[in-house]
Amino acid sequence: MSVAAKKKTSHSIQRRDNIEGFLFTLPAVIGLFVFILIPIIASIGLSFTKWDLITDIEFIGIKNYVELFQDEIFLTSLLNTLKWVVLYIPLGLTLSFILALAMDMPVKGIGVFRTIFYLPYVSPILVIALLFTWIYNTDFGILNYMLNEIGLPSVPWISDGNLAIFSICLMSVWKGAGYNMLIFLAALQGIPDSLYEAADLDGITAFQKVIYIKIPLITPSLYYVMIMAVISAFQVFNEIYIMTSGGPGYATYTMSYYLWSNAFSYNRFGYACAMAIIMFIIILAVSLFQTQFLGKKVQYDL
């Protein structure tokens, strides 16, 4: 085969690859554009309008954004969301990590423990939230009964404004612990035994092993879990919708919940879009911050 002919063949192979690659990914790409990328752009556009879907759409510039930052309920929602993130991330990650450490020991019945820990995670959030509404019940809940039995007073778990978001968050930590535990456990099990053997010769304690070997070596997983957990924590909605509907007062309004109310209760679609954009910017900024400042400390190679 001449050089020119060879070139032509490789050229036509590339052409074929391009066409097949395009066709194979086409359905998924259509989905990506129609259900994600175009809606993002549409949201940005709608955030500059006032629209209830019934009367004519009205362009109002940055008015929605100006109003948002004077909207007490929005600011409360933002603050509550931050509270949620600040509570959820350390509690959730620490619990998952401790469980993973315990699972990584030569203990019997790993399979059974794993099944149990993962059970709350697969359960529908609706079922869990209804169940905890009952468990948290101030007057008839089992939790307060147990507190009373050991001589402690009843706690208004989700009926007190200061406590509600904390109680709901605790439930979410409980529900999600098994998921991140599995990721941490897989990473811990990937640490070669030779490292521990060397450390044993140096006579380090179990605690030192965690600090100097385990944590540094699983940072990639820690980092992944952290980014994903932060993104989902910023969007908390279901628990709030089911358990308190944002109450008492506005004590458990989160960004997603307020956004949802604006769209589907008050028909303020433009305003809700502006809120979605703010939320998107916050999540992007936090993720970017994590990639820039934590990402550099991640150790990928052994």
Place this chain on the structure above:
Amino acid sequence: MRKSKKSIIISYVILIVMSVVDIAPFVWMVLSSFKSQQELFAYPPTFWPEEWHPENYVNAWNSGSISFGGMFLNTMKIVIPVVIIGVLVSSLAAYAFARINFKGRDKLFGLFLASMMVPFAVTLIPSFIMFRTLGWYDTFLPLIVPGCFGSAFAIFLLRQFFMTIPGELEEAARIDGCGRLRIWFQIFMPLSKPILATLTVFTFQGNYNDLMGPLIYLSDSSKFTVQLGLATFRGMFSTRYDLLMAGSVFCLLPILVIYIFAQKYFVSGIVMTGLKG
């Protein structure tokens, strides 16, 4: 050696305590579902039902504006097409990303990965407006159609798996004149059964558990899914915890059964995301 024994004991304590904390609420749910309304609000609360009321289940099944049987049927009408078509579409794209060297491949794949970070709130309202304009409000379509176009998560997971399949298999098939579509369907798909099973259970779980979608798009109670049905049921009987707990057991049961039988697929999927993410 003594030290490691100590840490093993501590590990057992942690694992057992957490197991109890994880299981207890579910036990409480099941026990509550058999109690009478009076007994549920008795003080001090009873642990075992004084009188067992299995009829709570019969009442819960039929008390809503739609029976649980109807809700299950509706849910399946949504979940089954999404699972089958969505996984196929994702797998087709994943094959291209793993095996075809086409122009713009890596950028496109990056776009899919980035889309996983987009909060649902950003696409929520335009999607709602789009589906309403199409006349799809109060039909299953807004809940089925987007899922049928695959998901970035599924594409990512399948691509990882496809990349581990040895190239020789594909080469041999190509020499025999096998087209790519056939290679994908007759070589890659059968070899990927475990990961396809993982995605099937994940997709099933995600769609079955979805509350917000049905909440936004369905209004006629005859179309309610299990999640929306139970949420509405709660609105009607907010203090009837006997019925609510029995209904919750109905709602949980299908997921529980699948979880118990397909547990290894749930676990392997998570492990793969974490290690390769």
